[in-house]
Amino acid sequence: MKDYLIAPSILSADFARLGEDVERVISAGADVVHFDVMDNHYVPNLTFGPMVCKALRDYGITAPIDVHLMVKPVDSLIPEFAKAGASIITFHPEASEHVDRTLALIKEHGCQAGLVFNPATPLHIIEHVIDKLDVILLMSVNPGFGGQSFIPHTLEKLKQVRAIIDASGRDIRLEVDGGVKVDNIAEVAAAGADMFVAGSAIFSQPDYQLVIEQMRSELAK
């Protein structure tokens, strides 16, 4: 089977017991912690910052932390998140004045770097920075909230990104974020994704391990 990664979005976790809940989801078989940073400016919602990332590391979470920045501006947070223990940092190109510089900054700080594309954001920028990308994150909902429905036309866009990655011959993860569930994960994988963010689909269920196993068995089909 392909090397698929499941990345629960802790936006849907229990914030009052965050360390415990993240530990539970990693023990249940998740690969990566997806950490949604929202600033009530680039997106209409407000979540958490580097202090919470550091708190998870101090609590003992050793799994990779995938920081999805939905903030504007971006650059000042990068050293902070690197210090706080981020493994991957992704940002939306329209939120940075100098995308190439921001990607370089992430890598200089020792993290993997990625760009995030909203459902309506064109992909052409990829060709100019592909040598700096470790991850491309395709949003399958408009960013800002968990629990939204997967936008079907993003499947076509996923296929386009998969073709760009394959043509480049580079080792770039194709991550998808928004509305991913047991019911649609196989279709999303067939369109080319190999890293799956799922928030409400996992955290709304009492048994995280069961959902993650169901997702993996869909991926094995």
Ligand code: DX5
């Ligand atoms: C939305 C966030 C997502 C969100 C996914 O802006 O980037 O990571 O939490 O949540 P679900 O899986 O519930 O759509």
Ligand code: ZN
């Ligand atoms: Zn996200």
